[in-house]
Amino acid sequence: MKRLFCPWRIKYVVSEKEKDCIFCKKLLENKDEENLILLRGRFNFIILNLYPYNNGHLMIVPYEHTNDITKLDTETLMEMMRFLQLSVKALKETMNPHGFNIGFNIGEVAGAGIAEHLHMHVVPRWNGDTNFMFVLGETKVIPEDLQSTYKKLKPVLDRLYEEEKKSQESS
Template identity: 45%
Template sequence: MPDELHQAGAGDPDGLDRLWTPHRLAYIRGENKPDDHSTGQCPFCRIPKMDDAEGLIVHRGELAYAVLNLYPYSPGHLMVCPYRHIADYTETTDDEAAEIADLTRAAMRTIRAVSGAQGFNIGMNQGAVAGAGIAAHLHQHVVPRWPGDQNFMPIIGRTKTLPELLGETRDLLAGAFKRR
């Protein structure tokens, strides 16, 4: 090895394993985040036009739907979204708000039944300054939790491990939603 490379540390083993997650680069770059509904770039408006498996939809309601998060915090992390393109919870109709609440409860029951989740983080980030990744279209997160699920990987390694592919999770949850 040339001396200058060795001095810079290139090629020196560091004893760490690598978990490659190239699919997250689209999220990091902010791809598919809508700036303006008129551009047709809103993923939450595009997803309902897709086949359920392709769009990762686990359940369709009349006014809202449940879809897996493409960048999940944990297995089964899904979102409940109104079909209507609105940004703020206060813009929902009474019927939309009721269906979002009902689908959230159904999602919790379904995830708990198929995965044994022992807790949940439920919430909406309203506006970019509040942490909404896609602020232009309202969505509520339903994040299942288990004891010890926040171990050293996300805290120290800034890496999340997911033991199941999104397509498998979608099939499991979609089937369970139909049986309830």
């Protein structure tokens, strides 16, 4: 058996796990860059996934702490879809992916890592992004660090959000 050493993961493995909702906690800290929060709207925010499937993997999260999509009001759902459009545009502009996986994991049995707070995943995909490391070693290689991805996406999302607001005001 071959081994891949990732000593930076030990910090997560041995750390005490959060008892409070990590999304709600990060929102209250007002440390957006440190917490990888890319954009705050009226009802939702966009955050990079701390444990991404691919570079640019982000999540759209409602402020409302719920795990039930049927409890979200129309305004929250509409903004969530607008943020999805902005996210796809920003990822296309900055990272040029060939496609996307977009969706929710609702409930622990469905694979939700944070089951108590609903969130939508947006995962950019490239031809060949699953290689021998993943297939044989069950290891995903993420070539760009999260802070670099944040610095790439943040100004583009800010610009697109402002353009959208101006467009809505003039309508």
